[in-house]
Amino acid sequence: MTAHIHPRGDVAVLVPAAGSGVRLGPGAPKALRLLRGEPLLVHAVRRVAACPAVGVIVVAAPPGQVPTVQRLLEPVAPVTVVPGGTTRQRSVAAALEAVPDQFDIVLVHDAARALAPPALVAAVADAVRAGHDAVIPVLPVVDTIKEVSASAEVLGTVDRSVLRAVQTPQGFRRAVLVAAHAAAAADDASDDAGLVEKQGVRVRCVPGSDHALKITRPFDLAVAELLLDS
Numbered sequence: 001m002t003a004h005i006h007p008r009g010d011v012a013v014l015v016p017a018a019g020s021g022v023r024l025g026p027g028a029p030k031a032l033r034l035l036r037g038e039p040l041l042v043h044a045v046r047r048v049a050a051c052p053a054v055g056v057i058v059v060a061a062p063p064g065q066v067p068t069v070q071r072l073l074e075p076v077a078p079v080t081v082v083p084g085g086t087t088r089q090r091s092v093a094a095a096l097e098a099v100p101d102q103f104d105i106v107l108v109h110d111a112a113r114a115l116a117p118p119a120l121v122a123a124v125a126d127a128v129r130a131g132h133d134a135v136i137p138v139l140p141v142v143d144t145i146k147e148v149s150a151s152a153e154v155l156g157t158v159d160r161s162v163l164r165a166v167q168t169p170q171g172f173r174r175a176v177l178v179a180a181h182a183a184a185a186a187d188d189a190s191d192d193a194g195l196v197e198k199q200g201v202r203v204r205c206v207p208g209s210d211h212a213l214k215i216t217r218p219f220d221l222a223v224a225e226l227l228l229d230s
């Protein structure tokens with residue numbers, strides 16, 4: 001496969017977009033669902049491509065929808081589209097294989113975080129370029145968090161001050177991400193930093209963005225529409 005390479009940037013961005021979006025309810029795969037008339041994936045890729053550091057974008061599309069996704073993104077940005085897998089982890093692994101050799105910085109960014117701003121992409125890439133092997137954007141946790149048993153009994157209250165909610169894009173020195181995926185069990189990690197942590201690699205936090213919210217349920221789609229208008 002030939003990747004589309006933008007000469008200006010040294011960063012490869014993988015966009016897992018192969019999920020079905022069960023929690024969003026019946027309809028098209030989540031990345032193809034519309035937000036103000038445009039698919040979530042279009043919003044996501046447009047913002048990624050607006051970051052000047054980005055040199056190549058690899059999208060993991062719902063299997064069977066590769067030509068559709070190629071057509072959809074043609075007017076948005078030059079992208080390489082690969083078929084995704086049955087889990088997010090597999091989709092990321094598939095996209096990672098399509099990254100051209102010269103890219104040493106790889107970001108992974110969920111299509112479901114469709115409104116993550118270009119500045120966040122840049123900040124994560126900058127932190128990797130500055131020498132951190134793994135970088136994640138985080139926000140403080142606002143709710144009180146309790147540990148609860150299967151029978152709905154409260155077991156305890158967790159110290160919120162040490163907790164962070166984790167977003168994407170997550171950034172990695174390429175070799176670190178490749179090694180983490182190679183060593184990963186066939187389980188389904190919900191983020192890539194989790195795989196890297198298991199390798200004993202230090203993960204650095206940078207400030208996240210409210211606009212990088214993950215669109216999971218219909219409520220989130222409504223919030224995202226408001227953000228687009230603001």
Ligand code: CTP
Binds near residue numbers: 019030086087088215
């Ligand atoms: N993803 C993927 N391949 C999969 C599953 C998920 O590329 N087999 C992607 C989704 O498209 C999304 C990101 O991983 O951009 C985060 O996943 P999530 O928000 O859970 O999306 P879905 O799996 O589509 O949603 P749900 O879990 O509600 O079905």
Ligand code: MG
Binds near residue numbers: 019
């Ligand atoms: Mg999912």
